[in-house]
Amino acid sequence: MNTDQFLAKSQLKPIDKASFTWQTPSNIALVKYWGKSNPQIPKNASISFTLHNCHTITTVDFARKPHSELDLESEKVVTFNLFFEGKQKDDFKPKIAEFFKRIQTYCPYIFEYKMTINSENSFPHSSGIASSASGLSAIAMCLMSLEKELCAELSTEFIHKKASFLARLGSGSASRSIEGPLVVWGEHSEIEGSSDLFGVQFPYKVHSVFENxxxxxxxxxxxxxxxxxxxxxxxxxxxxxxxxxxxxxxxxxxxxxxxxxxxxxxxxxxxxxxxxxxxxxxxxxxxxxxxxxxxxxxxxxxxxxxxxxxxxxxxxxxxxxxxxxxxxxxxxxxxxxxxxxxxxxxxxxxxxxxxxxxxxxxxxxxxxxxx
Structure with missing residues (x-):
C-alpha cells in the first residue's frame, strides 16, 4: 500500500493564522464492515449512503506557535483545545490526540500550530448516528484546507483523497464521509479505484430509483x-x-x-x-x-x-x-x-x-x- 503519496511537501509556505469551517455528514453502510487490522485497515470492503441532514459542523482556528516554541525539536507536541457545542470537552481529547498522533507523519505542520476546535452536531450526541464519522472527517477537511494554504498546488481530487485517508486513521467509517452519494471503502476487485486506504465514490452510474x-x-x-x-x-x-x-x-x-x-x-x-x-x-x-x-x-x-x-x-x-x-x-x-x-x-x-x-x-x- 502506497502511503507516501500522502506525505506533506517538504517545502511549505507558512502562514500565521487561519480559520476553516467544514460541514461533513454522517453515513449509513449498506454493506457493513466489522473487523479491522492496524492501522485502521478494513477486513472487508463496505459501501454506504452519505447522509444530508445528519452532519457535524467543525471550525478549526490555527495560530502559528512562536519561533521559541518551534525551535524545541525534542519537545514536539500537538497543542489543541476542544469544544463541543460551546463547552470544553476534555473527555473527547484523548481520541483526538490519538488521531493527531496517527497522522503526524502525513501532516507534520500540526506541530507548528495551536489549534482550537469547535464542533457541533445537527443530531443528538449518542443517538446512534455515526458522529465519529462526521466529526473526524470534518477535522480532516479543516486540516486539508490548511495544507492547501501551505501548498497551493494541491488539487481538489487529492484533497478529498487525503482527507479520507486521514479521517480513516481516526475512525474507519469517517473515510466514507468526505464524498457522496455512495462511497466504497476497502479494496474490491469489482470496484474500480477502491482502496483500503481511503473511500472512493461509487464509480458506476446508479439507477434512478436510488436517487434522493x-x-x-x-x-x-x-x-x-x-x-x-x-x-x-x-x-x-x-x-x-x-x-x-x-x-x-x-x-x-x-x-x-x-x-x-x-x-x-x-x-x-x-x-x-x-x-x-x-x-x-x-x-x-x-x-x-x-x-x-x-x-x-x-x-x-x-x-x-x-x-x-x-x-x-x-x-x-x-x-x-x-x-x-x-x-x-x-x-x-x-x-x-x-x-x-x-x-x-x-x-x-x-x-x-x-x-x-x-x-x-x-x-x-x-x-x-x-x-
Missing amino acids: YQDVILLVDTGEKQVSSTVGHKLMINHPFAENRFKQANENLGTMSKILQEGNIKDFISLVESEALTLHAMMMTSNPYFILMKPNTLEIINKIWEYRSAENSAICFTLDAGANVHVLFPEREKEKVNEFIKNELALYCDNNQYLCDQVGVGAKMLLNERY
Missing part, C-alpha cells in the same frame, strides 16, 4: 452503547465466523454494485436487511457476546415487514452498531411512509424521537479565513 433515497433514523435508545464499536471490531480477531463473514461481505458488495446499477429494489431490500442482521449476529456470537438491539428495535423491524407486505412497499431497514433503526425507502414513497412512521413507528422511539434524512453529497466548506 430517504433515510429516517428512529431513535430507539439515545444512551451510551454498552459495548463500543472499537471493542466490537477487536472481538472479530478470534471470532469463529470471521473469515466466512469477510468473504460474504465482499461477495455482497459485488452483488450490491449490480443492484445499484440495475435498480432491482427487491434484491436491494433483501441484501440490506441481511447485512444489518448479520452485523448483529457477529456481535451475538463473539466472545464475549453482546446484544445492542433493544426490544423496540425488534418491534420496529416486524412493523416494517408487516407494512411492506400489506402496502407492497419498498421500505426496508438497516442498523448500525446500536439499537436505532434506519428506515430506507425511495423518494416516491416519502409522504406515505412518513405518515406510517409518525403514526406507528414513533411510538417505539425514545420520547418519540426520529430524524428525517436523505442521501447527500458529502463535505461542504462554510468558512475559509486566512489572516
